[in-house]
Amino acid sequence: xxxxxxxxxxxxxxxxxxxxxTLCKCGVRLTKxxxxxxxxxxxxRGDHKRQAEVVSKISLLKREIDNCLDERDAERFKKLTYELxxxxxxxxxxxxxxxxxxxxxxxxYS
Numbered sequence: 001x002x003x004x005x006x007x008x009x010x011x012x013x014x015x016x017x018x019x020x021x022t023l024c025k026c027g028v029r030l031t032k033x034x035x036x037x038x039x040x041x042x043x044x045r046g047d048h049k050r051q052a053e054v055v056s057k058i059s060l061l062k063r064e065i066d067n068c069l070d071e072r073d074a075e076r077f078k079k080l081t082y083e084l085x086x087x088x089x090x091x092x093x094x095x096x097x098x099x100x101x102x103x104x105x106x107x108x109y110s
Contacts, residue, residue, distance in 0.1 A: 004036040054091045058084065 003012050009026035016022050022030045030036060061084045068077040 002038045004038065006030065007035050007037050010037075051091065051094060054087055054094075058087050058091070061087065 005012050006014070006024040006026060006028065007030075008028050009024060011025050014022040014024055014030065017029070020031060024030060028035070061080055065077060065080050065084065068080060
């Protein structure tokens with residue numbers, strides 16, 4: 001059996017309000033089957049996979065920056081810190097868009 005996830009936040013835990021109505025932890029009332037996603041949904045996997053790749057790249061960049069500081073390589077340090085800022089900015093933007101989508105959808109269903 002596959003788990004159902006909230007279409008807006010990806011949470012798998014719901015509070016049952018009525019027979020055909022559940023409340024997600026993000027605050028959205030789920031009343032239709034289209035408000036849910038299956039756990040193996042390709043849309044969800046793509047979003048999470050992209051964010052996981054950015055987080056791992058940030059971690060690797062921080063290690064490389066530490067190595068540059070140890071070796072006192074100023075040029076490489078500048079290049080890696082610029083790339084790190086780009087990755088962090090991309091991660092923050094994706095999270096902000098995600099929260100904005102939750103807020104918009106939450107207002108329409110609450």
